Amino acid sequence: MSDWPALDAFLRTDPADVGCDEAMRVLHVYVELVANGEDAATPYQGVTSHLRACGPCGDDFEGLLALVTDPPADGVRKSLRRKLRGRR
């Protein structure tokens, strides 16, 4: 019997895995649960399984989570707000 854990992990499949389409359909809901520190893995077990196994979907998850937890700043609005505050 051989022992190559990375190969074993790569070949292992989870019947609960929902696939890319379903994972992407609910990604916004899943990401918000994760971002809020709530349990996403229990209600979305098949999505969790998929995001672990699918590199591209996992990358999409990371991207959306980064945008939600640290939204890109609106530079123009921020500077405008600062100016308006300064005039008061």
Add this chain to the structure above:
Amino acid sequence: MGGATPERSLDAESAEWVDRLKVAAPHREAGVRDLHGLLLRAARREVRRRGAVTAVTGRELDDLAMQAADDATCAVLAKVDQFRGESRFTTWAYRFVVLEVSHKLGRHFWRQPRAALSEVDWNRLPDVLGTPPDQLVEVEELTRAVRRAVEDLTDHQRTVFEAAVLRGVPLEALALQLDTNRNALYKTMFDARRKIRTHLVANGYLADEVREEVSDRE
């Protein structure tokens, strides 16, 4: 798990976005402009985040962000009536731009010179998966066993496995080349992985943990 996602009443900010973007909304143009600005900032952030692993740089990367923001804006406007508040509006809208960036970077893959040159290389397998340095001989033997298992796959499964694993083609790029989609390719890979594992277990290379767990209980 499939099924419906829970609907919630819209939070104030989400409700304001939806009101401003409805077809009959007064001053809708301003709402669309703000939406595009939001998605452009998100697209720029996302292409920068992914930039480290792509060959797209500089102005081309900014053009890609602009195209992603344009297309995501159109998608959001087309589906705003379907938004049910399962998440905040901005989270829902960001999802469109993340998927657009992912898709467009897949297109760019084929414009890189190395894409046309890459060939099936079985030596990549240990590098792709990570090789335990003290088990090189074992890994070579297992690689040969995987190769024999891959020969038993269907032509389509073998094509997808070799491209995705041994030629390093991203699934999004491969989907474009094979005129299919990421989900279909993932299912093909899913079946291929399961078949290869079954072959390796049957030939004594990997442990069938499910059976072992059952016999442990007996």
